Amino acid sequence: MNHPGTPPTTSVILRSVSAFDDLLESNRAFSETFALGGFDGIAHAGVAIVTCMDSRIDPLAMVGLKAGDAKIFRNPGGRVTPQALEALVMGVHLLNVQRILVVPHTRCAVASNSEEELRARVAESAGVDAAWQTFHVVRDQQASLAEDVHKVQSHPLIPATVEVGGFIYDVDSGLLEPFV
């Protein structure tokens, strides 16, 4: 990664472009039928979702929404981190969010490995020591979900009129199980 403020060199740009060629080609096709130009960026369905980065999760489709309908915040485990709260506060006050779903999921790496196990797996892949890297693993997924929902509900800048729900997404059935 470049130091902040240091412009990338030409060779980095060229290498990056070729590595992303297939995606950029798809993007040009996407742009041909793009209909969200000039869109205001609010959450049209009034929904925000905090969920995991897991590729098995399609956060909009799983609740019948589409681009433009919801604010989505993702991180490993779908945790309500300080950054997630920033996003939710902005969502509620500036972007029409009235309902918030916190959605961890079954078979999540963050909830099924210990910190030590994740470090060991990453270190093995990286070939260097990873003992310094934190992963914020979840030991008890239901307890963490209850805690996370409470963090949102008790936030001084999130009014009680905002509905907050905790759900566990089953990556094998596609079903959301209401939890909190």
Ligand SMILES: [Zn+2]
């Ligand atoms: Zn996950």
